[in-house]
Amino acid sequence: MIRSAPPTQELLEIAIDVARDAAATAHRMRAEGVSVAATKSTVTDVVTAADRAVERQVLDALRKLRPDDAVLGEEYGAGDTGPVEAGGVRWIVDPIDGTVNYLYGLPYCAVSLAAEVAGEVVVGVVRNVATGEEWTATAGGGAWRDGERLRCSTETDLGQALVATGFGYDPGRRAHQARVVAELIPHVRDIRRMGAAALDLCLAAEGRVDAYYEKGLAAWDQAAGGLVATEAGLRVAGLDGLPAGPDLVIAAPPALFAPLHSRLAALDASGGP
Numbered sequence: 001m002i003r004s005a006p007p008t009q010e011l012l013e014i015a016i017d018v019a020r021d022a023a024a025t026a027h028r029m030r031a032e033g034v035s036v037a038a039t040k041s042t043v044t045d046v047v048t049a050a051d052r053a054v055e056r057q058v059l060d061a062l063r064k065l066r067p068d069d070a071v072l073g074e075e076y077g078a079g080d081t082g083p084v085e086a087g088g089v090r091w092i093v094d095p096i097d098g099t100v101n102y103l104y105g106l107p108y109c110a111v112s113l114a115a116e117v118a119g120e121v122v123v124g125v126v127r128n129v130a131t132g133e134e135w136t137a138t139a140g141g142g143a144w145r146d147g148e149r150l151r152c153s154t155e156t157d158l159g160q161a162l163v164a165t166g167f168g169y170d171p172g173r174r175a176h177q178a179r180v181v182a183e184l185i186p187h188v189r190d191i192r193r194m195g196a197a198a199l200d201l202c203l204a205a206e207g208r209v210d211a212y213y214e215k216g217l218a219a220w221d222q223a224a225g226g227l228v229a230t231e232a233g234l235r236v237a238g239l240d241g242l243p244a245g246p247d248l249v250i251a252a253p254p255a256l257f258a259p260l261h262s263r264l265a266a267l268d269a270s271g272g273p
């Protein structure tokens with residue numbers, strides 16, 4: 001069955017409400033104390049009870065508001081939602097991006113919620129659990145933080161660029177990523193590794209870092225933040241004309257994209273395990 005997609009504004013309003021409630025739960029659970037509930041890919045790739053409770057809350061809220069939509073989440077995958085129908089909506093949720101920061105009480109972790117229609121992300125909301133800062137974007141409608149329209153950095157010189165990145169959990173992957181960053185750092189102003197990809201993309205959207213790259217991101221890490229970055233004017237893509245994806249996400253202002261891309265390509269940033 002082919003369904004017509006609901007207006008983007010309607011999806012945005014739902015995403016904001018659901019993300020705010022989710023962030024409130026994460027905030028409350030953090031105040032009550034947090035511990036590791038399980039580990040995933042490695043012993044340092046942790047899940048807290050809040051990751052699960054927040055995703056469950058998001059799933060329940062979306063099921064109530066939009067029962068026919070599909071959902072993809074970090075903790076429960078597609079849950080018990082069915083496949084995406086043609087014209088249908090798929091929500092992509094990271095209940096807590098920056099779980100290690102959340103565990104340690106560092107104020108850099110976020111709920112990330114995106115809505116995709118026909119494979120294109122049309123709505124993104126990222127809300128910092130600790131500070132309440134909220135970034136939103138709609139396809140073609142711009143990127144915003146707390147009512148302010150966002151524009152990315154106007155930096156044109158890679159040597160002056162502050163570049164954010166992140167590392168995966170697998171030791172082999174981290175070793176490769178560390179080699180790449182060691183070769184990149186002499187050619188940029190400095191590197192930041194803050195620990196939440198969705199927020200890194202939002203900071204790039206407002207020029208609080210100039211650019212961002214990372215290998216190994218999942219859809220839930222980059223869906224909402226990627227739209228915020230794109231709508232703020234960054235070019236968000238992978239290597240050699242590929243779309244941004246698990247192999248590599250590069251988010252850079254137009255003038256920085258080519259020089260950063262060629263450095264990362266030369267360093268085999270999408271390679272390794």
Ligand code: IPD
Nearest residue numbers: 096097098099166167195196197
């Ligand atoms: C992680 C964070 C981190 C990035 C990792 C992600 P999680 O997500 O976004 O900054 O470097 O690649 O897996 O595990 O905290 O949801």
